[in-house]
Amino acid sequence: MDASKIWLSSPHMGGAEQAYIQDAFNGNWIAPLGPNVTGFEASLEKYLGHDTHVAALSSGTAALHLALVLLGVQRDDEVLCQTFTFSASANPIVYLGGKPVFVDSEPGSWNICPNALEDAIKARIAKGIKPKAIIAVHLYGMPYRADEIQQISVKYDIPVLEDSAEALGSTYKGKPCGTLGDISVLSFNGNKIITTSGGGALVAKSNILRDKAVFLATQARDDAPHYEHSTIGYNYRMSNICAGIGRGQMEVLNKHIVLRRQMHDFYENFFKDVNGVTVFKEYSTAVTSNYWLTTITINPEKAGNKTNEALRLAMLNNNIECRPLWKPMHLQPVFKTCLYYGGTVAQGLFNTGLCLPSGSNLSDADRARIYSTMHAFFN
DSSP states (O other): OOSSOBOSSOOOOOSSHHHHHHHHHHTTOOSSOSHHHHHHHHHHHHHHOTTOEEEEESBHHHHHHHHHHHTTOOTTOEEEEESSSOGGGTHHHHHTTOEEEEEOBOTTTSSBOHHHHHHHHHHHHHTTOOOSEEEEEOGGGOOOOHHHHHHHHHHHTOOEEEEOTTOTTOEETTEETTSSSSEEEEEOOTTSSSOOSSBEEEEESSHHHHHHHHHHHBTTOOSSSSOOOSSOOOBOBOOHHHHHHHHHHHTTHHHHHHHHHHHHHHHHHHHTTOTTEEEOOOSSTTEEOOOSSEEEEEOTTTTTTOOHHHHHHHHHHTTBOOEEOOOOGGGSGGGTTSEEESOSHHHHHHHHEEEEOOOTTOOHHHHHHHHHHHHHHHO
């Protein structure tokens, strides 16, 4: 086995990060505030455009939690959530004592199915319960069907919380992901397209909402000379050190997107003549994916009884990290009693799919080893 690990998606520094961090040390801004936080928020607002207002936070999960608070979710409220996603999309509903109601995906985008979503809303309203919010996710960087989801949101007056944790740099009809919901969130976890080591952001459409998020994220301290609190708050602000990493990462974001898309092209070229393997790709010319992760599905009947798990193990044997697709939330033990609407699209994707190494820092030698391992497996 080659000693060097090929990771699924590892951090990729651009070189400018250290200068921003050093500035923070030089100015003793070792706190959850400071010039880097302000500068990082400003650079995100400039990148996203569309009159966005950004609050940099300690994680994407913190951003989701605060977004639900801002949307008024309380104990026993129901929140509709895409089932095919990471658990962080759903966990904050439970933090607030709410009840997740999971919704299946549709085959084109792999994201929340508009038909199943409307079925779920109608069924809950028929029971006398109006869901409080819709959590829609741009999975693996692929935009969800924003027009259809927005139409449903308006029709039933239910706000959309856009989980764009994996989709910074992706677009839907020319609009950046992270600007499509009533409130949106981003993640800068270590494996994302850019990172602050940990960290996330809440994206609001008004400065009033953004300022409320910052207030809640800094322990909800009232304007008084002493520590006065009339609202429960949280310790969710991003540190000035982490924000310095983010400022440097913003300088290479567009480059990282190009490199991720080139990795996707690499896999498309490899699999074009491999029976039974489908590379997940843009479902419409109206969308552009950052291809944060390139993913595939394998049909064993057409692929000579090859399976996604067998490929994962073959890659692992050569010290190459791959990962199964997300296990749907409605199939997770912790959510086994939650309501679910839809069919078996998400379950089918989990059963047959695999995430492939997609980092923007993969070398030609890495690609050669990935290629030879897959070639040996399929031949």
